[in-house]
Amino acid sequence: MAFELPAAVGWLVLSLHTGLSLLCAWHALLTKREPRSALAWIGVTLLLPLGGPLLYLAFGVNRIRTRGLHGRPALPLEFGYEQAEDAEPAPPDVPAGAGGPGGPIARASGRISHRPCLPGNTAELLHNGEQAYPAMIEAIRSAERYIYLSTYIFGARGAARDLIDALKAAQRRGVTVCVLIDGLGQWYTAARARPLLKEAGVRVAEFLPLRLWPPSLHVNMRNHRKVLVVDGEVAFTGGMNIADYHCVAGGGRNRVIDLHLRLRGPVVGQMETVFAEDWHFATGQALPEPAPAGSSPGSASCRVITDGPNEDLDRLALVLLVAASAAQRRISIMTPYFLPSRELLGALQAAALRGVQVSVLLPGKNNLPYVHWATRNMLWELLQHGVEVRYQPPPFVHSKLLLIDEDYAQLGSANLDPRSLRLNFELNVELYDPALNTLLADHFATAWERSRPVTLTEISQRRLAVRTRDALCWLFSPYL
Structure with missing residues (x-):
């Protein structure tokens, strides 16, 4: 005999689904900012019995506010967060071109980010784990007061273990050590740093940890920032996680190439403030305010730009649009994941049509093949308007770099895809430093020369099955 649910139970399930779906x-x-997104989620919630509302609650709801959360006092915004109401004058002896510290990009970025562009910094480029990790360990070993570290992935093998040992040693000698690891990113490595750090008494927090009770199912909205601040004197940021695969000299199969920055000067205070906000959100604990920035002989003017599904939403996207629109000679983009919005796509097309040299450098073999396939579905829109695209040879290049003319550079954790620019918490640094920007331009040019051009013919002659696969991946690009 077939099992039948009592009619009352059936009506209860139907009523629950109807009420929750509506x-x-x-x-x-009421809350989605794009009609297509709103319509898609409305269809999912109404058409999938019970599963639709559950999917929406898990993936579609943004519950994040990092300032003034649940009645907690918002962190003060006085250390580098002043609204840039007026154009910021260029420092002496620095040309105020379109991408210079007194140019239109800087003025717009100040109004968008609510942070001033601070002169008097030194910025040093670090390649891969071979350069970045020893520099970070050296800074940790020299710490006298505090160490603030935030990362998406924190492994516990090889070079990552050396960094763990340096943090533990700092804790033993009385330095305040605070480590913030993303609640999802920490599971990307089999050997994890968090248990080892906690055993040593290091203050370790998870950003939006995944758990069933109390419910916390934020698969999206991850903290993708990479920040290390030591004593308010030196800071590191860029695209590198803390894992042994960023050491590429050994020739491992899963090597990852990346760039990082070592910064000194007033911009360190801006980075420290960002960490303090993230730490407060994750733990409810307030950290001491950064000390006033001291004088620095550095020639770099810098600004931190944060982005996330909170009050910072769309800040990086707006700055990117301004930068692409203001470019006069060249736009150089290096990114591992390239799924630009329609607005940014149009800005790059328009720049190429008005004679700007637009170059996009992508990895030839991606660690996320479905993102690579989705990108290939839209490349023809750039290629047909004169944008040049090339694929870098292996190993996988994870660097995120934007260069505008000879004046403006941006480097950090954000990719040019919806996940970075709409869902993740990201941090990039604007760099106005002729010497460093020349170094970055040379790095881009060297990578460009050894990379393979992508042609419109190659994209248009893909087999029908491949085009279908690429289009299906592109269809889900807002969620990749």
């Missing part, structure tokens, strides 16, 4: 659809209607 509530979720109403929430999507």
Whole structure:
């Protein structure tokens, strides 16, 4: 005999689904900023019995506010967060071109980011784990007061273990050590740093940890920032996680090439403030305010730009649009994941059509093949308007770099895809430093010369099955 649910139970399930579906659809209607996103989520919640509302609650709801959360006092914004109401004058002896510290990109970025562009910094480029990790360990070993570290992935083997040991030694000698690891990113490595650090008494927090109770199912909205601040004197940021695969000299199969920055000067205070906000959000604990920045002989003017699904939403996207629109001679983009918004796509097309040299450098073999396939579905839109695209040979290049003319550079954790620019918490640094920007331009040019051009013919002659696969991946690009 077939098992039948009592009629009352059936009506209860139907009523629960109807009520929850209507509530979720109403929430999507009121909160989504794009009509396509709102319509898609409304369809999911109404058409999938119970599963639709559950998917929406897990993936579609943004519950994040990092300032003034649940009645907690918002962190003060006085250390480098002043609204840049007026154009910022260029420092002496620095040309105020379109991408210079007194140019239109800097003025717009100040208004968008609510942070001033600070002169008097030194910025040093670090390649891969071979250069970045020893520099970071040296800074940790010299710490006298505090160490603040935030990362997406923190492994516990090879070079990563050396960094763990340096943090533990700092804790033993009385330095305040605070480590913030993303709640999802920490599971990307089999050997994890968090248990080893906690055993040593290091203050370790997870950013939005995944758990069933109390419910915390934020698969999206991850903290993708990479920040190390030591004593308010030196800071590191860029695209590198802390894992042994960033050491590429050994020739391992899964090597990852990347760039990082070592910074000194007033911009360190801006980075420290960002860490303090993230730490407060994750733990409810307030860290001491950064000390006023001291004088520095550095020639770099710098600014931190944060982005995330909170009050910082769309800041990086807006700065990128301004930068592409203001470029006069060249736009150089190096990124591992390239799924630009329609607005940024149009800005790059328009720049190429008005004679700007637009160059996009992507990895030839991606660690996320479905992102690579989705990108190939839209490359023809750039190629047909004169944008040049090339694929870098292996190993996988994870660097994120933007160069505008000879004046402006941006380097950090953000990729040019919806996940970085809409869902993740990201941090990039603007760099106005002729010497460093020349070094970055040379690095880009060297990588460009050894890379393979992508042609419109190659893209248009893909087999039908491949085009279908690429288009299906592109269809889900907002969630990749």
